[in-house]
Amino acid sequence: MLTKNQEGYLNTVPKDKIAHVAAFDPATQTTAKEITDEIKSVLPSAKVFYIGSSALGIAGENDIDMTVLGESTFDNYFEIFKKKYGNPEHTNLENKYVKWEFNRNGFPVELHLNAFMTPNFQEQIDTNKILEENRDLLLEYEKIKLECDGISWKEYLIKKYEFWNKILGIDKN
Secondary structure (H helix, E strand, O other): OHHHHHHHHHHHOOOOEEEOOOOOOEEEHHHHHHHHHHHHOOOOOOOEEEEOOHHOOOOEOOEEEEEOOOOHHHHHHHHHHHHHHHHOOOOOOOOEEEEEEEOOOOOEEEEEOOOOOOOOHHHHHHHHHHHHHHHHHHHHHHHHHHHHOOEHHHHHHHHHHHHHOOOOOOOOO
């Protein structure tokens, strides 16, 4: 089963997008550390979260998913990030959420700036934590991801979400 938020997000996914799953590339983690260090050099107290398959060291898209919580300093962080990363791909200032997309060292990067911890982001953090602490679940997750190479992005996300919901104990809308 999927949550209402997951179903809502799936409705925004392009129908023609295909999942491309590849073996883990350790250079993604080196690149993520560079970006984290870059952020921390100008915002030392920033809460930077690096999540997803590359953070877990497993097969995936070899992309880098990062989120910074701006909290009460969101507006200041936003201005600093605009200078560093240019205009964002997506901006929702009413909800204090911004997303940049760029490439670094050949890897796609999604850098999110949130003012606060959202339920969706907390779910991602909780999922990563469970997977970090349970190698059997981590390997099961990687197997699911590898089996998804070449299928539609939407179907890929459904399989990921169903696995997340299973390990999080979420079984209904």
